[in-house]
Amino acid sequence: MKLVPMRRMGTRCNVIMEQPLFQHNKPGRCVTFAEYRDEGGFAALQKALKELSPKQVEQAVSDSGLRGRGGAGFPTGRKWSFVPRDLPGPRWLICNCDEMEPGTYKDRVLLEANPYSLLEGIVLASYAIGVRHAFIFIRRGYETATANLQRGITECLAAGLLGENILGSGFSCTIDVHSSAGRYICGEETALMNALEGKRANPRAKPPFPAVKGLWGGPTVVNNAESLANVPGIISKGPAWFKALARTPEAAGMKLFCISGHVVNRSCFELPLGMELGEIIEGPCGGMRPGSRFKACLPGGASTPYFSAEHWQVPMDFDPVAKAGSRLGTGGIVIFDQDTCLVAATLNLVRFYARESCGWCTPCREGLPYVVHVLETIEAGKGSREHIAILQDHIKLLNYAFCALAPGAMGPVQGLLNNFMDELEEHIDKQRCPFKARE
Amino acid sequence: MPKLIIDNIPVEVTQGKTVLEAAKSVGITIPHFCWHPALGKAGACRVCAVKMVDGPVKGIQMSCMLEAQDGMVVSTTDAEAMAMRKQVIEWLMINHPHDCPVCDEGGECQLQDYTIAGGHGLRRYTGKKRTHVNQYLGPHIEHEMNRCIQCYRCVRFYQEFAGGTDFGVMGSAGRIYYGRVADGPLESPFAGNLVDICPTGVFTDKTARFRARYWDYDMAPSVCPHCSLGCNTVPAARYRELLKVIARQNDAVNGWFLCDKGRFTNSAVNAPERPRVPLIDGRQVAWEEALAALLLRIREIGTEYGAESLAIVGSSGLSMEAASLLHLLHEKTGAGSLCYFVDAGEAQQSATVTACLNEQASASMADIQAADLIALVECDLLQDGPMMALAVRQAWRRGAKISLVEDAAGTVAQNDNGLNSTDKLPFEVERVASLIDIPFADAAHPVIIFGGGDKMSEVMAEAGKTGAKLACLLGGPNSFGAALLAKEYGAISLAEAVADKKVRAVVSVEADIPPELLPKLVVVATLDWRNTETVKAAHIVLPTTAWVEMDGTYINNEGRAQRFKKVMQPGLPIKGLNPSLHPPREHTPLVPGGQSRPAWEILVDIVHRLGSEEDIQLFAGQWQRLRDLDATGNGLLLTDIERGIK
Amino acid sequence: MIDNELKITLEQRVAAAVTPREAAVEVMKELQHHYGWLTDEALHEAANLLGLSPLQVEELATFYEMIYRRPVGRRVVHVCDSISCWAMGGETLLEQLAGRLGIGVGETTSDGMFTLLPCCCLGNCGQSPTMLVGDNLYGGLTLEKALDILQREREGIETK
Known part of the structure; x- marks a missing residue:
């Protein structure tokens, strides 16, 4: 775990920032249960179980303005409020830790350093929703994080922070870790529920929505790990405190930004929502690597349309990024320099999605390989104007796929056409990739 | 009842119907692959795109996924919706082989139809096609995975609808593969439906492989003769050869499907050893000679043993037309016995069932699907009526409780494989000791399924007490009709007649005289289309037409009369003609081997020759309603009067 | 063949699941760990443990990137x-x-x-x-x- 000195946090960031998620992190190792507890961990849980009703916990999360950190940015408190409390049978909470979006690694960094915030957040959310059995669905490859969570669960059970009658409150809750076997689509919440039930991880039709009919047919909330890990802070320090952590009044809280690509510091930073893109790159990222100039970036993971230099000053928050034509997504910023061929980059991205399609619906299963084929043809110097039309058709028609995977896959293609059409046309006009040396 | 507007046409449909079904109800066919009336929605193929112009939902939507609601305004001709549908076809054709000229599905292929309809004619995709290795799925079904368009119909039918567990979908993304873990015959007794349900040519019927095109087939609405349920079928024949059988939709009986027994056990129709020419002691003769000989033999029997020693024997497989004329033969010959059944047990069971099963109490297969409690008593569904097991499974999937009443003998008969076939039933059962252990009072739509046996009175009493509907499995396709006739004419079974030492000789009309009885009897004549032991023992053989070679009627296990139509000409299949006889040197206007006649027609002929002057009409008297039966409808459920129940 | 100890562990895991299927991925991963890859034998063992048919296990095994249905290296x-x-x-x-x-x-x-x-x-x-x-x-x-x-x-x- 690399910690970034505060002075690197950008020119306009002179005050010491609070970092609700990273505050307990220890260099080079995972925080211990005792350290977390002694540094004020589990205070939120104690407070909630003693002083707050489930409704009040939900209200605090609603008031905080916390929006889902998994990509869609749906207000977390509102999601909880959709769960009918009067249906018979169990309700379920699933923590989505199937982090497989290229360019995104925040959950791993978070959980390799500290599993306790998430566990505390899950118990708080379970209390708010009335869930007795929560699951953490974690991806293959995150073996250290999985081990941390499993150890943390054992410790919490021993300390009476989990299990039957938590802290004498009468509230009981267990957490199971479900370790997956590698498939991007498992991160889609309805596919995740199928995966968890031991079925093929095809997405389910909505409606019915998971909040009403989800896991094993019961009301279910699926929250991202980062969202849930923020709940303890909101409960202990209050919604107003959380909201004010953001840079802009419209935004709320801090966000884990994972940086990769052609910058100096490629790391995961906990930064205020609303920081400008350029500010993040020049500040915590330490600027572009020597010899590199900024050309483009994926602002929020592999499914988001590219930003170009003209987006330098876009505040990195859900609505401003959307207004600028892209999505904040997972906060995984992948930065490309002037030598990157964006046709090739887009080809890599769409190839990923074509391979990770579950195979349920035609547009995704057949349309994405078609787009791959078209991009391969253009990149190989055999493209024609008709190929641009085919790409445009696919950008439009892949919206009518069964789930959001295929439309997401077309995000970068749309970004390519919107912001880098000249580069695409150059490939076609010159009948070669301008970034490849002439043979 | 939601009201909506589709392409400017006002539509009203029942609650819960989709926009796709609503459009269909006013004659607008929206293309679809994955949606199927019996399987419901999947949303996988995305070809049923429409534009929602106004109402609660807007924009491009899949019409199969959207429940019709008040105020919806739908356009199926919207440019973007059409662009989407066209694009889906292009996507599906990227990998689909251009093997239509040698594909058995050609001409009856939904993908072919929609590709043509959508005008997709130019290939823009220049990459390679994805290919798969096919599997051996048994003797009946050919597998050609390259043609697959991944609509998931097959696996949804096989696993969800039919409860099979050995066939499914593997892989992900473009690697999706429908098949088994390894080569081997499909285990489900309903596997043949994959052929019908696949919208393209992944699963085709091996019995018809490379034999004909859809437009070449002789086809007509028909009824399956292999058990008492009367499932509706479309047999397909060409050049006097029955090539395959397709399920025909009848929501009151078999729904959309058919069991493998009904689909794949029809080779007897084409069998080379089938009797096709009248025979006297094995010698081929003309009809005239055969019938004259028959009359002579009947007279000889009368002289030798007395006319009363003769039995006229029909069967539960005989069409109602022929069965309803047997009594005339009985009268005119002066025969001592008239038997509609050979086996005493079958006669007894059919008699009891028809005596008790009134119109109200009788459960159709649709009733079984809609039941919330089903009791199984002394029945082997997979042996005696597989499609009823499929109907029970649908009820079970909807949450119905299925109880199986055990008896001391261990519930049910052993099936052919020596296995107790309840283990393979496609639903879970709760085993109870007796009918009284089943909480009928808690159920809104209880049904008792009874296989026949000594518990009949107990079952009837319980059904009467609880208001449960009753479904009984009988022996043959016309057991019900035969039992009604037996009652009307006071017939007993052949077994009983023989036991009473009344019978020395028989005229068998499509009946199977048990091998142990054959040595005791003189088989004067057999009317049949199958090469049975009885045919082999008969002095005179009169070839009849099989059910696909004539019009006819069966009355199924619930008392539903159903008409089947002539599909093909009787005669030797062209494939079976002796090539050494080419070119033909004997000149005849007849089709080779085409002398078979419907059993009822032969009976009329004999009766006339025996001296009857009367004009014999089919379905006289109380059977009049059967005369104008429509083969494409749901048939006629017999009234209590027709059932002889007061 | 798996030893009795692993069998009991897996049986307990299946018994503890909300439904047997819920444990399917875990059982496949454990068996893969044991054999090095998910062998045909393992597929049948998983099916027995989970109360599924081998095909139904195969449907899951072939879906995931890191379940190996072919021999792999150490x-x-x-x-x-x-x-x-x-x-x-x-x-x-x-x-x-x-x-x-x-x-x-x-x-x-x-x-x-x-x-x-x-x-x-x-x-x-x-x-x-x-x-x-x-x-x-x-x-x-x-x-x-x-x-x-x-x-x-x-x-x-x-x-x-």
Whole structure:
């Protein structure tokens, strides 16, 4: 775990920032249960179980303005409020830790350093929703994080922070870790529920929505790990405190930004929502690597349309990024320099999605390989104007796929056409990739 | 009842119907692959795109996924919706082989139809096609995975609808593969439906492989003769050869499907050893000679043993037309016995069932699907009526409780494989000791399924007490009709007649005289289309037409009369003609081997020759309603009067 | 065949699940750990444990990237080919690694030690290019560094 000195946090960031998620992190190792507890961990849980009703916990999360950190940015408190409390049978909470979006690694960094915030957040959310059995669905490859969570669960059970009658409150809750076997689509919440039930991880039709009919047919909330890990802070320090952590009044809280690509510091930073893109790159990222100039970036993971230099000053928050034509997504910023061929980059991205399609619906299963084929043809110097039309058709028609995977896959293609059409046309006009040396 | 507007046409449909079904109800066919009336929605193929112009939902939507609601305004001709549908076809054709000229599905292929309809004619995709290795799925079904368009119909039918567990979908993304873990015959007794349900040519019927095109087939609405349920079928024949059988939709009986027994056990129709020419002691003769000989033999029997020693024997497989004329033969010959059944047990069971099963109490297969409690008593569904097991499974999937009443003998008969076939039933059962252990009072739509046996009175009493509907499995396709006739004419079974030492000789009309009885009897004549032991023992053989070679009627296990139509000409299949006889040197206007006649027609002929002057009409008297039966409808459920129940 | 101890462990895991199917992925992973890959024998054992048919287990096994239904080496080397690693030279790393191991992508070294596969983003984008060897995640790779790591993994297995 690399910690970034505060002075690197950008020119306009002179005050010491609070970092609700990273505050307990220890260099080079995972925080211990005792350290977390002694540094004020589990205070939120104690407070909630003693002083707050489930409704009040939900209200605090609603008031905080916390929006889902998994990509869609749906207000977390509102999601909880959709769960009918009067249906018979169990309700379920699933923590989505199937982090497989290229360019995104925040959950791993978070959980390799500290599993306790998430566990505390899950118990708080379970209390708010009335869930007795929560699951953490974690991806293959995150073996250290999985081990941390499993150890943390054992410790919490021993300390009476989990299990039957938590802290004498009468509230009981267990957490199971479900370790997956590698498939991007498992991160889609309805596919995740199928995966968890031991079925093929095809997405389910909505409606019915998971909040009403989800896991094993019961009301279910699926929250991202980062969202849930923020709940303890909101409960202990209050919604107003959380909201004010953001840079802009419209935004709320801090966000884990994972940086990769052609910058100096490629790391995961906990930064205020609303920081400008350029500010993040020049500040915590330490600027572009020597010899590199900024050309483009994926602002929020592999499914988001590219930003170009003209987006330098876009505040990195859900609505401003959307207004600028892209999505904040997972906060995984992948930065490309002037030598990157964006046709090739887009080809890599769409190839990923074509391979990770579950195979349920035609547009995704057949349309994405078609787009791959078209991009391969253009990149190989055999493209024609008709190929641009085919790409445009696919950008439009892949919206009518069964789930959001295929439309997401077309995000970068749309970004390519919107912001880098000249580069695409150059490939076609010159009948070669301008970034490849002439043979 | 939601009201909506589709392409400017006002539509009203029942609650819960989709926009796709609503459009269909006013004659607008929206293309679809994955949606199927019996399987419901999947949303996988995305070809049923429409534009929602106004109402609660807007924009491009899949019409199969959207429940019709008040105020919806739908356009199926919207440019973007059409662009989407066209694009889906292009996507599906990227990998689909251009093997239509040698594909058995050609001409009856939904993908072919929609590709043509959508005008997709130019290939823009220049990459390679994805290919798969096919599997051996048994003797009946050919597998050609390259043609697959991944609509998931097959696996949804096989696993969800039919409860099979050995066939499914593997892989992900473009690697999706429908098949088994390894080569081997499909285990489900309903596997043949994959052929019908696949919208393209992944699963085709091996019995018809490379034999004909859809437009070449002789086809007509028909009824399956292999058990008492009367499932509706479309047999397909060409050049006097029955090539395959397709399920025909009848929501009151078999729904959309058919069991493998009904689909794949029809080779007897084409069998080379089938009797096709009248025979006297094995010698081929003309009809005239055969019938004259028959009359002579009947007279000889009368002289030798007395006319009363003769039995006229029909069967539960005989069409109602022929069965309803047997009594005339009985009268005119002066025969001592008239038997509609050979086996005493079958006669007894059919008699009891028809005596008790009134119109109200009788459960159709649709009733079984809609039941919330089903009791199984002394029945082997997979042996005696597989499609009823499929109907029970649908009820079970909807949450119905299925109880199986055990008896001391261990519930049910052993099936052919020596296995107790309840283990393979496609639903879970709760085993109870007796009918009284089943909480009928808690159920809104209880049904008792009874296989026949000594518990009949107990079952009837319980059904009467609880208001449960009753479904009984009988022996043959016309057991019900035969039992009604037996009652009307006071017939007993052949077994009983023989036991009473009344019978020395028989005229068998499509009946199977048990091998142990054959040595005791003189088989004067057999009317049949199958090469049975009885045919082999008969002095005179009169070839009849099989059910696909004539019009006819069966009355199924619930008392539903159903008409089947002539599909093909009787005669030797062209494939079976002796090539050494080419070119033909004997000149005849007849089709080779085409002398078979419907059993009822032969009976009329004999009766006339025996001296009857009367004009014999089919379905006289109380059977009049059967005369104008429509083969494409749901048939006629017999009234209590027709059932002889007061 | 699995030993009784593992069988009991897995039976308990299945019994503890909300429905037997819920434990399917875990059972497959444990059996894969035992056999090295999910053999046909393992497929049938999983089916018995889960109350499913072998086909129903196969439907799941073939869905996942990291359940192996073909023999693999002692360690599977998954080299990430997603965007962040691609930007930092991951594509060439995979090719070069294949060349140095003397195998094609998707093949196993002749000593049965390593199977080389490309894979979906490993969530180590900050230290791209990256690879997963068995359960161990390695980042900041160059060809030399990757070969070193494989050498160490090899020694680790051999000294066991």
